[in-house]
Amino acid sequence: MNEQSSPSEPMLPNIPHKNSMMLYGIVLVVIVTALIVGSFWFTKERSEKSDSTVPETVSEEVGFGSEVGRRAGEPAQKAAEGVPDTNPLGGVEANPYSNYKNPFSR
Secondary structure, eight states: OOSSOOTTSOOOOOOOOHHHHHHHHHHHHHHHHHHHHHHHHHHHHHHHHHHHTSOSSHHHHOSHHHHHHHHHHHHHHHHHTTOOOOOTTSSOOOOTTTTOOOTTOO
16 A cells, blocks of 8 residues: 555644744744834834924914914904804703712612
8 A cells, every 4th residue: 555645544744842832922922022123212202303303482483373263252252242152052961870879879
């Protein structure tokens, strides 16, 4: 008979040895650890760079925009003073569970 397995015998998959599985596991842990440490280092470096670009005071960056906003806001505020409050739920309590008492509490 042939030394090869007969068709009636099942073919078993090639299972690696325990030592090589442990080696693969160690390599995987080292790679994941390196990625985590590298991402923390990279984000820390980026946040330090972005902190150095923040202006000392807001007035350095704000100029024309704040002036336009102030000019537009004052007339709008004055025009809104005469408008009545039109909230249809002004005096209505909208939460149906505000008076709920838990029967299991003491």
